[in-house]
Each structure stands twice: as C-alpha cells, then as structure tokens.
Amino acid sequence: MTEEITNYLEKTGVISKVTDVLKLLYEMDEKPDDPLEFMRMNMAEVIPEKMELTKLEEEYDTVMQEIATLQQENMNMTKKLKELETNESDNVEEINSNENTVFGLSDNDEK
Numbered sequence: 001m002t003e004e005i006t007n008y009l010e011k012t013g014v015i016s017k018v019t020d021v022l023k024l025l026y027e028m029d030e031k032p033d034d035p036l037e038f039m040r041m042n043m044a045e046v047i048p049e050k051m052e053l054t055k056l057e058e059e060y061d062t063v064m065q066e067i068a069t070l071q072q073e074n075m076n077m078t079k080k081l082k083e084l085e086t087n088e089s090d091n092v093e094e095i096n097s098n099e100n101t102v103f104g105l106s107d108n109d110e111k
Helices: 002-011 014-027 035-041 046-103
Strands: none
Touching (some): 014 035
C-alpha cells in the first residue's frame, strides 16, 4: 500500500512540489512564523486562488470607491433639489403676493 501511494504521489508531481517548497523553506535565512501557511502559499494549487483573491480585493476597492462617489453625488443632488424646491416655493409666494397687490387684495381678503 505504501509503495502504491508513493508511486502515485511521484507520478502526479506532489512529492516534487513538496520537496521544492521544503527546500525553499530550508534555504530561507529568516524562517516564517507559520511554516504550514508558508507551504500553502507556495504550493502551485494555491497560486490561482491567491491571484483570484487579489483580483477580487481590487475589484471590491474599486466598487467601494464608486459607491462613495455615488453617495456623495446623491447627497449633492438631494441638496440641490431641496434648494430648487425652496426657490420655487418662494417664487410662487412672491407671484401670489404680487397678484394680490395688483388686484388690491390683502391676505385677509383672499381667505
């Protein structure tokens, strides 16, 4: 049984890769605090996942910046809308006041 698994691991390149990572770890002057994590990060199977994670983190940062920009734009537009509504309300009141003056009506006469 042991010979079968050894042959399988050699044939699939597992032993070679593990040996390479262990050699890399051995040759390091400053050893990592977590050698298992070091091995995980330096195995070929982890690299595509790490690259995808990095890409997703970059995409997340970009989306968060876009959200912040849109939120700021939304606040500015809301403020501008309120200003326009206030100006429109003031203009309507001014027009009504002017019409009353032209027609000789007081505020009490209108009611």
